[in-house]
Amino acid sequence: MDAVTGRTVRLAAPADAGVVGRLLFDFNSEFEAPTPSADELARRFTELLARDDVLVVLAEDGEAATGFGYLTLRPTPYGDGPLAQLEELYVVPDLRDEGIGTAILTRAVDEVLARDAIEVHINVDEVDVDTRRFYERHGFVNIEPGTDYRMLCYLREL
Numbered sequence: 001m002d003a004v005t006g007r008t009v010r011l012a013a014p015a016d017a018g019v020v021g022r023l024l025f026d027f028n029s030e031f032e033a034p035t036p037s038a039d040e041l042a043r044r045f046t047e048l049l050a051r052d053d054v055l056v057v058l059a060e061d062g063e064a065a066t067g068f069g070y071l072t073l074r075p076t077p078y079g080d081g082p083l084a085q086l087e088e089l090y091v092v093p094d095l096r097d098e099g100i101g102t103a104i105l106t107r108a109v110d111e112v113l114a115r116d117a118i119e120v121h122i123n124v125d126e127v128d129v130d131t132r133r134f135y136e137r138h139g140f141v142n143i144e145p146g147t148d149y150r151m152l153c154y155l156r157e158l
Helices: 012-030 038-048 099-113 128-136
Strands: 008-011 054-061 064-074 085-092 117-123
Touching: 008 099, 008 117, 012 054, 012 064, 012 085, 038 054, 054 099, 064 099, 085 099, 099 117
Parallel strands: 085 117
Antiparallel strands: 008 054, 054 064, 064 085
């Protein structure tokens, strides 16, 4: 139970794949992003949640899911532990600004620290000012210490 929100914040298991798939579908739909169906996402999460290098932090209020964070871990030559990537963080729209995102992010960071992760990466669209402020409030930066330029993320669909 999260002390601030009064909600359960826990690691998801393969049995939670349907809930997580639905949340990701809702997230993508909210922002009009192309998305597989909720059922297809659930099928994929069934496999992903069985892996040691994938974590999903699930927030719940009773039996209703209120948000999730999806993270992947990968090896890196820059440290003994893995590098963590926060792939997605979503809170149900009507429940935003209630501390759920903070509870999910806090649990996510705790979980990757417990796995000896050396860094957490998060990609955010530049125009998404509110989300950028959220991560900055929690200590994330887009300028490496000692530099005066922003880090950028590039992608190429395959």
